[in-house]
Amino acid sequence: MSTATETIAQPLAAASTAAAAEITLHTNQDDEFPVIDFGNLARDPEGTAAQIFEAACRWGFLVLKGHGIPKKDVDAMFALSAEFFDQPSEIKAEKWMNQKQQGYDFKDWRDVPKRTQAEAFRSQCRNLSESLLQTFARAMDLAPDFFTSAHSPDKDPGNVLRLIRYPALPAPADPRFPRLGEHTDWGTLTLLFARTPGLEVRPPGDRGWVPAPVVEDAVIVNIADGLALWSGKALKSTMHRLSWDSLPYDMHRYSIAYFVNANADAPLKMLKGEVGSGGKYVEAPTEFAATFGDYQAVRMRMIHEKFNTEGTEEDLKVDPAFVDMVKNIGVAHGTGVTFDGKGLEQ
Ligand SMILES: O=C(O)CCC(=O)C(=O)O
Numbered sequence: 001m002s003t004a005t006e007t008i009a010q011p012l013a014a015a016s017t018a019a020a021a022e023i024t025l026h027t028n029q030d031d032e033f034p035v036i037d038f039g040n041l042a043r044d045p046e047g048t049a050a051q052i053f054e055a056a057c058r059w060g061f062l063v064l065k066g067h068g069i070p071k072k073d074v075d076a077m078f079a080l081s082a083e084f085f086d087q088p089s090e091i092k093a094e095k096w097m098n099q100k101q102q103g104y105d106f107k108d109w110r111d112v113p114k115r116t117q118a119e120a121f122r123s124q125c126r127n128l129s130e131s132l133l134q135t136f137a138r139a140m141d142l143a144p145d146f147f148t149s150a151h152s153p154d155k156d157p158g159n160v161l162r163l164i165r166y167p168a169l170p171a172p173a174d175p176r177f178p179r180l181g182e183h184t185d186w187g188t189l190t191l192l193f194a195r196t197p198g199l200e201v202r203p204p205g206d207r208g209w210v211p212a213p214v215v216e217d218a219v220i221v222n223i224a225d226g227l228a229l230w231s232g233k234a235l236k237s238t239m240h241r242l243s244w245d246s247l248p249y250d251m252h253r254y255s256i257a258y259f260v261n262a263n264a265d266a267p268l269k270m271l272k273g274e275v276g277s278g279g280k281y282v283e284a285p286t287e288f289a290a291t292f293g294d295y296q297a298v299r300m301r302m303i304h305e306k307f308n309t310e311g312t313e314e315d316l317k318v319d320p321a322f323v324d325m326v327k328n329i330g331v332a333h334g335t336g337v338t339f340d341g342k343g344l345e346q
């Protein structure tokens with residue numbers, strides 16, 4: 001699916017407020033934000049996979065250079081995004097989806113060249129996401145298609161390409177409200193194209209927030225809850241947010257996100273790294289039968305609970321025991337308890 005979202009405050013934004021005001025920015029020269037060149041993959045597949053895996057385990061975020069999506073195509077998507085959002089709201093409203101999706105849908109775009117452009121970009125993102133999933137499988141000594149086979153393009157919910165604009169404000173916002181509240185992503189991983197600063201992430205250790213660097217022609221790769229769960233929390237789904245500090249309130253912020261989602265019917269099974277096995281991961285027994293679709297429904301239900309809103313039938317028909325378990329897993333909320341009830345070190 002391809003969508004466009006203009007957002008001032010997503011529901012998640014309200015979650016962060018008070019804590020955000022107390023946190024100071026901190027950078028550590030010895031443990032810099034990982035920047036990795038994916039262009040080395042063909043020459044050194046093992047080494048590149050190991051680098052990416054390590055960064056994903058420690059930071060859950062990395063800047064990926066040499067990703068193979070040409071600059072001109074990314075430029076053209078940013079131009080398309082600006083052109084789309086600059087249209088009058090009545091025109092944009094024709095593509096408004098619904099409250100749950102909070103965005104505009106490109107599927108029925110009558111402008112065929114633009115729709116084609118968005119679709120072509122979407123498939124470039126899909127290819128990159130598949131190479132990354134294969135790279136994780138390599139680093140974990142799994143079959144190359146271990147993750148990709150659970151990301152079939154013709155199954156729900158599918159990956160989502162989202163053009164996002166955070167609109168300029170007429171006056172400074174209340175600094176207690178970040179531009180986008182802190183959260184982890186719910187899918188498998190996210191690719192993020194952004195040309196302006198503002199994204200902040202929780203670095204390894206307890207060190208406040210660190211700004212993600214803006215590296216020309218690079219894409220930010222962000223591990224989401226799905227891969228964190230799959231890997232038995234070896235890969236980190238890291239809290240991130242958008243602050244007001246580095247981009248003036250009177251400027252729009254544009255970003256392009258590609259959310260990668262496992263198939264809703266894919267079984268949610270945790271893998272376990274074997275000590276001393278050189279990266280070999282095996283399936284660990286789970287006491288429950290749940291799917292990635294169930295996980296996403298639980299996250300949706302947690303949002304409704306938090307904001308006292310009513311969910312859809314689908315959001316609410318999840319087994320309450322599974323909801324409690326997800327709350328305790330610690331992927332979304334950083335508390336560190338696993339499915340089998342044993343603490344798991346991050
Ligand atoms: O727009 C950005 O830079 C971050 C977006 C994000 O984190 C999200 O939509 O999940």
Ligand SMILES: [Fe+2]
Nearest residue numbers: 183184185240
């Ligand atoms: Fe996010």
